[in-house]
Amino acid sequence: MTTPEILHHPHARRTITALSSAGLIRLISEIDDNGPVSRGSLGGTFDDLARHQLRRALEAARDVGVVCADEEAQPARYRLTRSGEDLAEVYDTVARWARTHQYPSHSGDFVTRVQSTLQLLARVPDTHEDPGDDGAKGRLEALSAVLGPNAARALDVPRVALAAWFQEHPHALRQTQTRSHHAADETEHAA
Numbered sequence: 144m145t146t147p148e149i150l151h152h153p154h155a156r157r158t159i160t161a162l163s164s165a166g167l168i169r170l171i172s173e174i175d176d177n178g179p180v181s182r183g184s185l186g187g188t189f190d191d192l193a194r195h196q197l198r199r200a201l202e203a204a205r206d207v208g209v210v211c212a213d214e215e216a217q218p219a220r221y222r223l224t225r226s227g228e229d230l231a232e233v234y235d236t237v238a239r240w241a242r243t244h245q246y247p248s249h250s251g252d253f254v255t256r257v258q259s260t261l262q263l264l265a266r267v268p269d270t271h272e273d274p275g276d277d278g279a280k281g282r283l284e285a286l287s288a289v290l291g292p293n294a295a296r297a298l299d300v301p302r303v304a305l306a307a308w309f310q311e312h313p314h315a316l317r318q319t320q321t322r323s324h325h326a327a328d329e330t331e332h333a334a
Contacts, residue, residue: 238256
């Protein structure tokens with residue numbers, strides 16, 4: 144699959160939905176910006192998230208393979224995997240596009256920008272679709288009308304970044320439906 148085509152994978156939309164969880168965006172961004180987070184300080188670090196939101200974020204992060212528990216460190220802590228480091232770069236690219244084009248509004252925060260743009264990427268047509276396809280052409284014209292032609296063209300930058308992440312880390316597309324019970328157990332220590 145070429146880079147943009149991977150976003151048409153049968154599991155891509157479901158995975159993008161998981162990646163656009165506010166809790167997951169916060170978790171990845173916090174660890175990327177400030178380094179590993181100890182289990183014991185999870186509750187204090189993410190005091191704006193309810194326990195169940197934090198638990199779901201940890202489960203999603205483990206399911207997609209972007210965070211792991213570093214058991215060797217004392218105290219035990221969560222750190223980004225290589226896939227998580229790359230996802231943090233995708234989040235930064237997505238947020239930069241959203242900020243530049245004031246999407247979804249001129250006053251959004253980082254999480255809202257990333258979340259909204261990822262959800263947009265899950266819904267919009269690929270700009271490389273067959274121009275003879277009237278459906279694709281109509282969807283692209285509608286996108287340009289909503290975002291403006293410059294923003295619609297520039298949307299290729301976050302689209303390609305996300306597609307490249309999927310290509311580099313295809314395990315994210317094969318995530319299982321089984322949730323990790325480790326995250327639920329470890330969250331208990333965060334309180």
